[in-house]
Each structure stands twice: as C-alpha cells, then as structure tokens.
C-alpha cells in the first residue's frame with residue numbers, strides 16, 4: 001500500500017483500473033515524476049493538479065506510453081503495461097486526449113472520427129478471416145462513427161472539413177476521437193484549455209454526459225471545475241504526490257494550501 005493512496009473501500013471488492021507503483025521519470029539529473037503511487041478505481045473521476053512544472057503532463061506521458069519510465073510500474077485493468085507501446089495501450093482501452101489539438105484539419109469531421117474508430121477496431125476475426133468479412137467490419141466502424149458524431153453533436157457537420165469548426169467544435173471532435181477508440185480509461189490533459197466560459201461549460205457537460213461510466217483522469221488548472229467534478233484529487237508538487245483524497249479534504253490540506261492553492265479555496 002502506498003503512502004499517499006488509502007483505499008476508500010475494502011481492497012478485495014474494489015476494481016482498480018489504473019495503478020502505478022513508484023513511478024519515476026528523470027530527465028538527466030532532474031526528476032520530473034518522483035516515486036508516484038496512484039490507484040484509480042473503475043468509474044472514478046480523478047483530477048491531477050499542481051503548479052506549473054509539477055510533472056502532470058510527464059505523468060500522463062508515462063501512463064500513455066509516450067515516454068519510457070525510468071523506474072516503477074504501471075498496471076492497467078490488472079495487467080502490467082509499463083513497457084507496452086502507446087498504440088497497444090489504446091487497443092486495451094487506455095484513451096488519451098492531448099493538451100495540443102490532435103485532429104486532422106484537412107480531413108472531414110467524419111473522417112477524423114472514422115480514423116480513430118478504425119485504429120482500434122477489435123473484431124472476432126483473425127487477419128485472414130477479416131479480409132473476407134470487409135462489409136461487416138466497415139458496417140461496425142461506420143455505426144460506431146455515426147454514434148460518436150451524434151454523441152458529440154457534430155453529425156450535422158460530419159462532411160465539413162475539420163478546419164472549418166470553431167475552437168470548441170475542434171475540442172469536441174477531439175473528445176469524439178478518444179470516444180471512438182472505445183476507451184475504459186481516458187486521460188484528459190486540459191480539455192478546456194483556451195476555451196471561453198461557454199465552451200468550457202459545454203465541454204464539461206459533454207465529458208460528464210458521454211463519458212459518465214468511464215474512468216477519467218483529468219489535468220485541469222481551473223480549480224473550481226476540479227473541485228466540482230472530481231471524486232478524488234491528486235496533488236503533485238515538484239514531481240511528488242503531496243496529497244490525494246476527496247475535494248473537501250484537498251481544499252483543507254495545509255500542505256496543498258502552502259504549495260499550491262495559496263488560499264484560492266476555503
């Protein structure tokens with residue numbers, strides 16, 4: 001059991017979707033993520049907060065496989081994934097949305113979603129069998145694409161170039177592309193960055209609505225949002241977890257106040 005994570009319930013009945021043990025990332029002599037133990041339950045909405053440079057994005061890069069770990073391990077749905085390639089993690093259900101928009105501007109909205117759906121299409125056929133079942137395969141991917149376009153409310157502009165969407169629409173499309181990979185856990189790196197208040201509210205509604213049953217990890221600078229949405233919050237400071245718990249406990253935590261919040265919440 002880690003020093004920072006205390007189980008909310010009896011260990012044996014709780015489904016742990018994502019766990020890290022002693023996760024550490026060094027860049028030369030600099031330690032960006034320092035001995036982080038996380039334990040995320042199925043269905044949990046967990047936010048990761050901390051000052052600039054605390055190691056939040058680096059932590060996500062380790063979880064998604066974008067960066068190799070220096071030390072420690074990552075388990076996803078009970079299986080060790082520490083050394084798996086990023087795409088293999090996506091295949092297993094670990095989806096990620098990026099701080100920087102990650103859509104193909106010159107493709108249509110539909111083509112963007114379809115590509116994401118196609119990239120992880122899991123079917124019951126082996127490779128050779130699937131060659132003889134192209135219609136089924138296409139129908140499944142098309143159905144998933146239509147469903148996602150409906151859920152992100154972009155069906156009416158499916159045939160337009162993604163470049164034509166406004167900023168909020170592009171962000172929604174990006175969430176749709178994550179959704180199209182049928183994730184069990186989604187890592188969101190500042191999904192509302194650069195958005196207006198209205199766009200932020202719409203995006204949060206969307207996340208809560210379409211990803212209600214999923215396990216979510218969110219990096220977000222808007223503390224009010226984080227306090228509102230999260231089941232639990234993990235606070236990083238200089239790569240280390242300095243607190244982890246429900247929003248009210250985090251707001252009352254003196255170490256968090258000192259390191260980060262500075263009286264921003266009561």
Ligand SMILES: Nc1ncnc2c1ncn2[C@@H]1O[C@H](COP(=O)(O)OP(=O)(O)OP(=O)(O)O)[C@@H](O)[C@H]1O
Nearest residue numbers: 027030031032050051052053054055056057058059
């Ligand atoms: N590839 C890299 N090489 C060297 N140092 C890096 C690299 N990536 C990140 N760092 C350093 O690691 C530290 C943590 O950075 P990271 O981007 O993870 O922080 P963050 O908490 O996401 O910050 P922000 O809130 O500003 O996005 C920073 O000091 C950063 O300069």
